[in-house]
Amino acid sequence: GAVVSQHPSWVICKxxxxxxxxxxxxxxxxxxxxWYRQFxxxxxxxxxxxxxxxxxxxxxxVEKDKFLINHASLTLSTLTVTSAHPEDSxxxxxxxxxxxxxxxxxxxxxxxxxxx
Amino acid sequence: xxxxxxxxxxxxxxxxxxxSLNCTYSDRGSQSFFWYRQYSGKSPELIMFIYSNGDKEDxxxxxxxxxxxxYVSLLIRDxxxxxxxxxxxxxxxxxxxKLSFGAxxxxxxxx
Numbered sequence: 001g002a003v004v005s006q007h008p009s010w011v012i013c014k015x016x017x018x019x020x021x022x023x024x025x026x027x028x029x030x031x032x033x034x035w036y037r038q039f040x041x042x043x044x045x046x047x048x049x050x051x052x053x054x055x056x057x058x059x060x061x062v063e064k065d066k067f068l069i070n071h072a073s074l075t076l077s078t079l080t081v082t083s084a085h086p087e088d089s090x091x092x093x094x095x096x097x098x099x100x101x102x103x104x105x106x107x108x109x110x111x112x113x114x115x116x
Numbered sequence: 117x118x119x120x121x122x123x124x125x126x127x128x129x130x131x132x133x134x135x136s137l138n139c140t141y142s143d144r145g146s147q148s149f150f151w152y153r154q155y156s157g158k159s160p161e162l163i164m165f166i167y168s169n170g171d172k173e174d175x176x177x178x179x180x181x182x183x184x185x186x187y188v189s190l191l192i193r194d195x196x197x198x199x200x201x202x203x204x205x206x207x208x209x210x211x212x213x214k215l216s217f218g219a220x221x222x223x224x225x226x227x
Contacts, residue, residue, distance in 0.1 A: 034214070044217045105215060108159060
């Protein structure tokens, strides 16, 4: 149980375009979804926390107008990287907290974004 | 001071040996502690969590928690080449769902 499906697994886009990343909780309701970014050989950096039906909470230094987060339902959270630039190239991962037997945080499989 | 600190790697151990990973945290009120394994290019996968002082064993893995010392460790017994990965320690902030991650320790198991 507690599976988070993340798509796409990788994407290459041109500088200036926007990219949407989706995370779906398949067998549970994710009222909260965390979005992380990970640069090579670095740890996960929390970008924002999305809550179903309300605005996302962004960490300090993360541009909310650049990284648009939508959590319109209990099973779907999306991250849109707007006007992407090469420095946005990174590994983006979503994560949802589990409960009960699935205690712990389930991660999506990650999205490798390359902006050229 | 970083919230979560892990012993710097890389850690190289021979196959069959015990790999010992350490983690300290700064917030004394932290409640839950997690160990994740991350293979290169993949997302983290949960190995185990612990929230009570003492040891918790799951197969070849043992997590140890000492809240007084603000210290949590992970032992990997009978290390296998497939255990070669980066191990992330994560701590749950009090009254918050957020996780704080350490920088990770890369483990290499030599065949």
